[in-house]
Amino acid sequence: MCPPNITRFYLFCSGNVEMEIDNLYKAVPQLHKVFNVIDKIGEGTFSAVYLGEAKMLDGGRERFALKRLIPTSHPARIAAELQCLTIAGGRENVMGATYCFRREGEVVIVMPYMEHQPIGEIIGLLSFEEVRLYIYNLLKALKHIHQFGIIHRDIKFNNFLYNRRAKMYSLVDFGLAQGTADTQIELLKVVKQRATQKAGGATGKTDTGVPGKKAPRASDTPTPLTTTGPPSPPQPQQQSAAPPSSSSSSTTATVTPTTATSSPLPRTSTVSPALTCHCFQTERVCNICMSRKKQVAPRAGTPGFRAPEVLTCCPTQGTAIDVWSAGVILLSLLSNRYPFFKGSEDLVSLTQIMIVRGSRETVQAAQTFGKAVVCSRELPRQDLRLLCERLRGRRPAPDGDEARLGEGKEDQEEGPRPSGVAAAPPGAEGVRAEEEEERGWDRVPGEAYGLLDRLLDLNPATRITAAEALLHPLFTDLH
Amino acid sequence: KKRTKPESKPRPGFPKSQAQRINTPFIKVEDTSRHYRPIYAAMSKMPEINMAIAPPCTPFCGDKKDQHKNGHSEEWGHGRAKKNRAKKQVGFCECCMLQYDNLIKHVQSESHRAFSKGNEYSVLDRLVSTMHCDLALFKPKNKRPKCSVS
């Protein structure tokens, strides 16, 4: 009957590790009997992870990672995360689960501990061979989980643990996973797609949503929230516009969706439901198009790693979204940039993608998955090798006219051209040339960029799969 | 602040709608079914790859203090922790399907406590019961967990 200690949940992420550990024991007292919790390893939006040591029967000691989930996670979601680990994990570079403890709403998932280095600390030290092995091992993990019909949805460096010395790799964090239509993970079937939810509102955070039967589906209206009004649309914050002020949903015509839906529509007037405006594929919006309902699509994941089909709110998404994220990881490693894409807003991320992959190409690909993209400026696609080598500082950045491209010129010439690319600082090139050469960056094979090009295929239908990518010529010696 | 300005010339045959031109540079995305609200962003400046930013930072931003924001979502203790801590009190409870502005208060609320004591967790418990628990290994010696060898 007596309420938990008031300070209990402040301790979830207090910054004081000792107090947090103490609090962890209080939340799930069973842990006391098994673990000596030594330290904190990590913290996400929805969890804190600790390092625990346990004495074994043979007298030895083993280390474990203890993932304490925020108590507001739905049990169906937690169970699905655990089932991904237990069924698919423990092999093929995928983390497994040892056990799980629960007391009321407090859940701790126990996993074997894997020592690892944050990529930010080592990215500049990696040799090309290490990068090649890293991406190979990531693709191996993806092939494996995709075979089980698991879409991870949050592929990024922090979720692919890397022990550089031991050459060990492990995919973690199925907290946002979704099942494909034929998934073998039973519990992913009940975890419907998560609606967008700006958890904590922090930028750069993993976005997630709500699980379970009650979760809104693509064609439903957003879940009504009792006092705070409908959830804010998954749109760029300052930049996306509200419907023009003259619009009023009760008086203007609305366009009736044809998709099967039982959700209540805004009251329609007598105007034909077929009425459309003339803004489509133009630089305009009006009160007609802006008064339509927002399209809801899965969006969970981390900005900068989201695939174009996620960023454009495409309701059908598959395992290809993970492959795209792996492509972003490879791009990051080849160019020595972390993070590569920066921007917490979807459309800014999409623009950055267009700068690398080309606006025309993006528009074309988007069409294949039912999205009309308009960009106010043509952005020519970059040659991936040139881009990566320049970003790495191996090649002088374009100078003079070349560097200024993009401000007004719309015409496209043959060959790669660094539009939207600003000049390098003088003297930046060749600074660490010798060192780079030792690490193999002077002889990156074309296959590496060829694979990158296939991973970052803007069209999810033609994007290489993880299984195919493992057979790529870049990995011939590893088969 | 509006990022759009009224279109001066309404098109013939255009319904009484106030079309607005989106300021450039912009990007707009619309479902080809035209059944949904377009999403768009007007940007003050087209993003560009800035080679002047030294590796390994993102080449997409000249603003140094912003360079580390993205992709670091799960690290902790990097100075933004305090802000996050405050923000963490605000969130959405998947169990109760409601937004809360104080995590502690919410988790202590009657509705949430009822949920956490209810049988919604049986799905998880069933799964755990199928796991063969290697932790049985620990049991015998764990009667005296504080008795460390060292």
Ligand SMILES: Nc1ncnc2c1ncn2[C@@H]1O[C@H](COP(=O)(O)OP(=O)(O)O)[C@@H](O)[C@H]1O
């Ligand atoms: N089994 C593990 N061994 C070592 N570290 C781990 C393990 N699992 C998670 N971590 C660390 O904790 C961090 C957060 O774990 P994760 O499962 O990704 O939680 P979240 O869902 O909050 O992101 C990881 O990025 C990693 O650094």
Ligand SMILES: [Mg+2]
């Ligand atoms: Mg994570």
Ligand SMILES: [Mg+2]
């Ligand atoms: Mg997670």
Ligand SMILES: [Zn+2]
């Ligand atoms: Zn319109």
Ligand SMILES: [Zn+2]
């Ligand atoms: Zn709750």
